[in-house]
Amino acid sequence: MKSGGNRTKEHPSGDNRFKLLDRSITKHQSSGSALIEVLHAAQEIFGYLEEDLLVYVARALRLPMSSVWGVATFYHLFRLKPKGKHTFVLCTGTACYVKGAGEIQHAVEKLCGVKFGETTPDQNISLISARCVGSCGLAPVAVVDDAVVGKLTVTDAQVRVDQWKHQPEEIAQ
Ligand code: FES
Secondary structure, X not given: OOOOXXXXXXXXXXXXXXXXXXXXXXXXXXXXXXXXXXXXXXXXXXXXXXXXXXXXXXXXXXXXXXXXXXXXXXXXXXXXXXXXXXXXXXXXXXXXXXXXXHHXXXXXXXXXXXXXXXXXXXXXXXXXXXXXOOOHHHOOOEEEOOEEEOOOOHHHHHHHHHHHHHOOOOOOO
């Protein structure tokens, strides 16, 4: 995940999730509860709040990083970067769900032995769900260690996760 950049242009990573986040920032930036609303939106889009995402929000809302960090860590509803070495963020938004995200979710949970929202006991894999990652045309979509993967099949998801299980030192792409 990369941070920074001009919010009026496409994010340098080409990651559509930042477009969704920018929309939320524009919508809420003049409201008194902008920070909480934007962090909430960021978590729904990315699945969790990584530090560089908090920096992005702080810059966009022109707030000191200490305020953003303080709010993100104070409220239990916010999830900071998960403990797992690898992250599998599955989009469970409507378009992805209709195209089979539910089957992928079930298969990946079975393979890892934990539910979405949890991390495997060896801290190797965290499973997270997001509401829409802005690539509905590619549904079903998952973000696999920061790489957006579209048209995901159950088998493809299983292969990627299985690779992590057997080679936890390597990062699958
Ligand atoms: S619903 Fe999954 S990318 Fe939009």
